[in-house]
Amino acid sequence: MTRARGWALLALALLAPACERALKPGDPLRGLTRRERRRFARGKVVFDRVFTPEKGLGPLFNSTACGECHEKPTAGGRGDEVEVHATALKKGGVCDPLVEEGGFVVQQHTTPALKQALGIDQEPFPPSATARAKRTTAEIFARGLLDAVPESVILAYADPDDKNHDGISGRPNRFVDGRLGRFGRKALVPTLDEFNAGAFSAEMGITNPAVRAEETIGGQPIPAGVDPVADPEIDQHALDLTNAFVRFLALPTPAKLGREGRRGRELFSQIGCAACHVPTLRTGESPVPALRNKEFAAYTDLLLHDMGPDMADICLGLATPSEFRTEPLIDLRHADNYLHDGRAATLQLAIAAHGGEAAGARDRFKALPPGDQNALIAFLKSL
Amino acid sequence: MQRLNRTVALVAMLLLLPAALSAQEELPHTYRGTVHAVHAGSVDLVTGVGYALRLVHLRMQPTTHISGEGGPIAPDDVRPGDVMRADCRLTADGIVAERIELKRRAP
Numbered sequence: 001m002t003r004a005r006g007w008a009l010l011a012l013a014l015l016a017p018a019c020e021r022a023l024k025p026g027d028p029l030r031g032l033t034r035r036e037r038r039r040f041a042r043g044k045v046v047f048d049r050v051f052t053p054e055k056g057l058g059p060l061f062n063s064t065a066c067g068e069c070h071e072k073p074t075a076g077g078r079g080d081e082v083e084v085h086a087t088a089l090k091k092g093g094v095c096d097p098l099v100e101e102g103g104f105v106v107q108q109h110t111t112p113a114l115k116q117a118l119g120i121d122q123e124p125f126p127p128s129a130t131a132r133a134k135r136t137t138a139e140i141f142a143r144g145l146l147d148a149v150p151e152s153v154i155l156a157y158a159d160p161d162d163k164n165h166d167g168i169s170g171r172p173n174r175f176v177d178g179r180l181g182r183f184g185r186k187a188l189v190p191t192l193d194e195f196n197a198g199a200f201s202a203e204m205g206i207t208n209p210a211v212r213a214e215e216t217i218g219g220q221p222i223p224a225g226v227d228p229v230a231d232p233e234i235d236q237h238a239l240d241l242t243n244a245f246v247r248f249l250a251l252p253t254p255a256k257l258g259r260e261g262r263r264g265r266e267l268f269s270q271i272g273c274a275a276c277h278v279p280t281l282r283t284g285e286s287p288v289p290a291l292r293n294k295e296f297a298a299y300t301d302l303l304l305h306d307m308g309p310d311m312a313d314i315c316l317g318l319a320t321p322s323e324f325r326t327e328p329l330i331d332l333r334h335a336d337n338y339l340h341d342g343r344a345a346t347l348q349l350a351i352a353a354h355g356g357e358a359a360g361a362r363d364r365f366k367a368l369p370p371g372d373q374n375a376l377i378a379f380l381k382s383l
Numbered sequence: 384m385q386r387l388n389r390t391v392a393l394v395a396m397l398l399l400l401p402a403a404l405s406a407q408e409e410l411p412h413t414y415r416g417t418v419h420a421v422h423a424g425s426v427d428l429v430t431g432v433g434y435a436l437r438l439v440h441l442r443m444q445p446t447t448h449i450s451g452e453g454g455p456i457a458p459d460d461v462r463p464g465d466v467m468r469a470d471c472r473l474t475a476d477g478i479v480a481e482r483i484e485l486k487r488r489a490p
Contacts, residue, residue: 093490094464099419099429099438176429176436177415178466178486189433198433211435318490 022253025141025331026074029250031290036248043245046238047075051204056233058205059114059226060107060123060217066199066242069137073334076249079137082342083108083203086129087314095315097176101126102218104316105202117223124218131321133313134341135185139331143183144247146298146328147192148283148291151180157278157301168275168357170303173317173325182302185340186316187325193243200234200242207231208239247288251296252331255382264379267372271364276305276326276357299329299383308355313341322356332383347377411481412473414439418465418489426461426480428469441469441480451485464489 023030028040048067051057062083063069069079084106088096097104107123115121125132160171172180173187183189189198197210207214209232214222257265268274281298283291304323312322319325324340337343338350354362365373416430419438428439443449449456451467461467466487469480 090463092464096419097429097436099431099436103434103436105434174466174487176417176431176466177468184434194433196433198431198435201435202433210432213437215435215437 023250024074025139025252025334026076027250027252028248029144029290032248032288036244036288036290039241039244040248043241043243043248044075046234046242047245051206053111053113053227054229056206056227056229058109058111059222060102060215061109061111061205062105062107062203063109064204066204069203070140076140076246077331078139078335081137083135083137084125085133085135085314085316086126086131087316088126088128088130089315089321093320095317095319096128097316098126098128100219101128102216103202104314107202107205111205111226113226114217114223117226118217120217126218131312131314136337136340136342138185138327139334140246141249141330142251142296142298142328143192143195143249144288144291145251145283145294145296146182146281146300146302147247148286148288148294149182149281149298149302150284153281153284154180154182154302158303166275167360168272168305170276170301170305170326170357171318172302173304173319173323175317181317182325184316185324185327186314186319187302187304188317188319192247196243196246197239200239207233209236210239248290254297255333257379257382260375261379261382263372264375264377267368267376268379271368271376272361273365275361276301276303277329278326297330297383300326302326305358306356307358310355311339311353329380329383333381347380348373412471412478413468414441414471414478415468415486416466418461418463418467420463421458421461428467439478441471441478442476443480443483447480447483449483449485452488456485461485462489 028037048065050065057064067075069081070076072078085104086106087098087104090096102123106125110120158170158172160169162169175181175188175190179190181187181190183195189195197208200206200208201211212231214227277299278301279299280295282295283293286292304319304325306322307324309322315321337345339353344350344353351362351365414428414430416428419427419429425440425442428441429436430439431437443458449458465485468484468486470482471478471480
């Protein structure tokens with residue numbers, strides 16, 4: 001080998017990581033094995049499968065396919081569907097998810113058979129509810145990475161009594177069985193697989209090996225003959241493939257930052273956004289090498305924070321009505337509305353709606369000169 | 384002959400199925416969840432997977448052992464919002480709790 005060729009090879013080896021193709025929304029993680037990539041591809045087929053009543057859909061449902069809601073800009077992205085949640089805050093601060101009245105997800109559609117039997121177009125709104133919430137469809141990129149973040153990392157960011165006096169007092173939510181939650185707008189659900197299995201049931205009325213029984217119709221049993229497909233309506237294999245698809249969805253590569261974006265990134269930390277939207281998290285051990293010990297741009301601490309009375313809606317688990325999990329800032333460039341209920345049409349309005357623990361950062365953003373505000377927005381739009 | 388074998392296999396399966404199911408009914412089962420309501424001799428537990436939450440009705444017997452916070456707990460002292468783990472038996476009369484451990488008290 002000539003010396004020149006040797007230098008060229010060395011330069012190639014050094015430059016190769018910098019030249020890695022950017023990951024687009026919907027791409028699989030880098031470093032998956034051939035088998036994992038195959039499962040990702042097959043899982044996408046289940047994710048996009050459209051269910052009909054003959055295939056188990058309903059009798060109550062919000063959507064006919066995972067991919068019907070998580071669709072923009074591709075499978076796994078956001079969606080324009082808005083669903084309804086309802087719970088009751090009881091005396092003493094106990095949150096009732098209204099399971100006796102059909103659960104906190106109030107499905108917006110019924111199958112023709114259920115409509116014929118009961119004459120309803122949607123699940124009846126639970127009469128005991130003390131609050132109602134709208135929920136937009138979040139993107140689900142990088143959820144395998146979030147799932148692989150050790151609990152100890154999340155708990156290390158918690159400061160429920162604000163002992164460091166920075167005005168930020170994140171605390172973890174807990175599932176009904178006491179485990180630490182991290183998924184969902186109120187961080188109720190502990191693991192990704194459980195979130196997916198529960199979503200099959202709550203969003204599409206598809207029973208599966210993890211959720212074997214249909215939910216009630218507002219607390220009443222399903223009328224005979226309305227849901228003739230035997231439970232479970234999908235098997236473990238289909239559930240596993242769906243889990244593989246969602247777990248292996250990569251974090252889309254942020255756009256390259258120009259000078260304005262780099263200034264915005266500095267301001268993001270300087271004015272305090274990063275206190276809750278923690279820029280990077282690190283995964284721990286994982287049976288999947290592509291998820292193991294990876295640092296990634298999460299922009300969340302997966303904890304609950306008080307967002308003030310204007311944002312408040314339902315309680316859920318330990319989350320009070322005004323507490324929400326810090327939303328991961330992922331693929332913001334493809335979002336056309338913001339916040340848990342889509343109330344903000346622009347990022348500026350989303351920031352302005354932050355209250356409670358985030359009021360300080362909001363006010364510091366407001367006080368920035370217009371050029372710096374634009375820089376921060378440019379940074380967010382690069383994500 | 385093949386048809387006869389198939390029929391015999393089918394009949395055997397049908398005969399064995401109820402026995403298998405009844406054996407399954409007696410299997411121990413563990414539930415973890417949040418207490419929704421406490422009644423005399425029973426407790427309703429919110430359990431489930433993800434957003435698919437379900438209510439489980441657990442019967443308690445005089446022999447049901449309830450513990451938590453480092454010692455035994457009286458059935459009357461179980462409150463809505465408590466998080467518990469219940470080791471149960473599935474019986475023909477429903478789910479019977481044999482041992483209950485309170486993991487966390489209601490907020």
